[in-house]
Amino acid sequence: MADFVTGLPIALSQAAAAPGGVPVLTGIDLVLAAGGRTVLLGPNGAGKSTLLRVLHGLIPPSAGSITWGDATTRPPGQAMVFQRPVMLRRSAGDNVRYALDLAGVHGAEADARIAEALDEVGLRTLAARPARVLSGGEQQKLAFARVWALRPEILFLDEPTASLDPAAARSVEKIIADIHRRGTTIVMTTHNLVQAKRLADDVLFLHGGRITERTPAREFFMTPRSPEAVAFLEGERL
Amino acid sequence: MVALRTVMNTLSESLALAAGLVTHFDTHLVEIVMLSLRVSLTATLLAACLGMPLGAAIAVGRFPARPALVVVLNAMMGLPPVVVGLVVYLLLSRAGPLGALGLLFTPGAMVFAQTILITPIIAALTSQIVADAWTEYREQLTSLGAGTYRAAMTLLWDTRYSLATVLLAGFGRAIAEVGAVMIVGGNINGVTRVMTTTIALETSKGDLPLALALGLVLIAIVVLLNALAQVTRGWAKVRFG
Numbered sequence: 267m268a269d270f271v272t273g274l275p276i277a278l279s280q281a282a283a284a285p286g287g288v289p290v291l292t293g294i295d296l297v298l299a300a301g302g303r304t305v306l307l308g309p310n311g312a313g314k315s316t317l318l319r320v321l322h323g324l325i326p327p328s329a330g331s332i333t334w335g336d337a338t339t340r341p342p343g344q345a346m347v348f349q350r351p352v353m354l355r356r357s358a359g360d361n362v363r364y365a366l367d368l369a370g371v372h373g374a375e376a377d378a379r380i381a382e383a384l385d386e387v388g389l390r391t392l393a394a395r396p397a398r399v400l401s402g403g404e405q406q407k408l409a410f411a412r413v414w415a416l417r418p419e420i421l422f423l424d425e426p427t428a429s430l431d432p433a434a435a436r437s438v439e440k441i442i443a444d445i446h447r448r449g450t451t452i453v454m455t456t457h458n459l460v461q462a463k464r465l466a467d468d469v470l471f472l473h474g475g476r477i478t479e480r481t482p483a484r485e486f487f488m489t490p491r492s493p494e495a496v497a498f499l500e501g502e503r504l
Numbered sequence: 505m506v507a508l509r510t511v512m513n514t515l516s517e518s519l520a521l522a523a524g525l526v527t528h529f530d531t532h533l534v535e536i537v538m539l540s541l542r543v544s545l546t547a548t549l550l551a552a553c554l555g556m557p558l559g560a561a562i563a564v565g566r567f568p569a570r571p572a573l574v575v576v577l578n579a580m581m582g583l584p585p586v587v588v589g590l591v592v593y594l595l596l597s598r599a600g601p602l603g604a605l606g607l608l609f610t611p612g613a614m615v616f617a618q619t620i621l622i623t624p625i626i627a628a629l630t631s632q633i634v635a636d637a638w639t640e641y642r643e644q645l646t647s648l649g650a651g652t653y654r655a656a657m658t659l660l661w662d663t664r665y666s667l668a669t670v671l672l673a674g675f676g677r678a679i680a681e682v683g684a685v686m687i688v689g690g691n692i693n694g695v696t697r698v699m700t701t702t703i704a705l706e707t708s709k710g711d712l713p714l715a716l717a718l719g720l721v722l723i724a725i726v727v728l729l730n731a732l733a734q735v736t737r738g739w740a741k742v743r744f745g
Binding site for chain 1: 650
């Protein structure tokens with residue numbers, strides 16, 4: 267169960283983003299409520315990763331506004347897993363401990379959460395191993411252990427299985443499903459349409475820095491409404 | 505031809521005498537080496553305490569004075585030792601603002617001068633290493649909720665094996681320096697005479713064996729520390745990735 271219940275819904279109003287001065291998103295109106303699994307789809311350069319970072323508070327909107335619940339600054343209770351996880355030069359267990367320490371969880375409570383999280387992702391026996399010498403798949407699982415231990419209200423995932431082999435990717439998908447089952451709202455990007463079908467409740471389709479479609483996943487894959495989504499699903503160049 | 509043979513004989517005799525001084529742990533030689541190490545290690549430690557946090561703050565922080573600070577720091581990396589010596593001399597001289605400390609012509613003054621000399625080097629190199637790490641870690645640490653101070657401390661710890669090389673560079677600069685310590689230490693026998701000032705003095709007197717022996721020790725120290733840093737970094741790379 268998530269520890270925090272303060273940062274939802276996330277609401278964007280006419281938001282734009284221009285990281286590094288380059289306009290990527292324009293006129294985004296969006297409300298993300300608690301509980302669902304939303305997958306952001308779209309071609310390369312559509313702005314999926316940028317939107318994820320705006321929602322997580324890593325990139326401030328260059329225009330418009332964003333609110334997390336009643337707050338205008340990012341509240342605690344959020345976490346993000348990146349395509350390439352960044353691990354600190356310390357043991358796997360201590361990487362999880364570092365995240366907990368920043369979240370204000372210490373002592374016996376932290377120990378219990380670390381053990382539980384490493385168990386959940388199947389890395390318990392590697393707790394003392396330096397995180398940076400783990401394989402790519404193990405490091406990604408460790409990134410999820412960090413998230414599991416934090417018990418976030420909402421979790422952002424930026425192509426979390428893009429650099430993994432199929433077996434590791436399925437294993438990570440199972441972890442994502444477990445995290446969602448525990449009450450965490452999931453927002454993720456992926457280029458893997460099969461994965462999107464498996465994981466999504468909702469699909470948000472982006473094209474050219476705008477949301478062109480937001481529909482339940484089943485409906486999106488059966489009868490996409492926007493011409494861009496149709497072309498995307500048919501594998502045509504947009 | 506005769507002159508060349510005489511020079512070669514003098515050199516080989518001096519080298520033999522120098523080797524004897526080193527292998528027999530000559531008391532005078534050991535005293536000078538130990539003082540050099542004490543002064544330069546202390547200066548390196550102090551410069552690390554000042555320079556590393558400063559370098560990390562410059563790498564991670566975004567504050568109005570940052571660009572100016574970077575320019576000043578980079579400029580100070582090339583500080584001429586004799587100018588530093590002169591400034592420290594003026595500060596510590598009896599009429600100077602720090603004259604009451606009574607540090608002039610003591611090892612403390614030499615530590616002071618060397619600290620000023622190498623702090624910019626340590627800060628600038630630290631800033632470079634931490635900035636590279638910050639590029640890699642920024643999103644992850646920000647996502648986890650690390651503020652600027654916590655992020656800077658985390659990066660300093662995570663780059664500690666690379667920073668060992670920075671310390672080495674600082675120490676190398678300190679122990680090989682002669683101008684500043686000569687001015688503020690006075691090269692007083694048994695009190696402030698270190699390896700470099702002794703080499704300069706003994707060479708000018710024509711007493712080559714002691715100068716050569718100290719030169720050999722100085723080179724050995726630098727080679728040993730470089731080897732140590734390389735082994736440490738290699739070990740850390742394998743151990744921690």
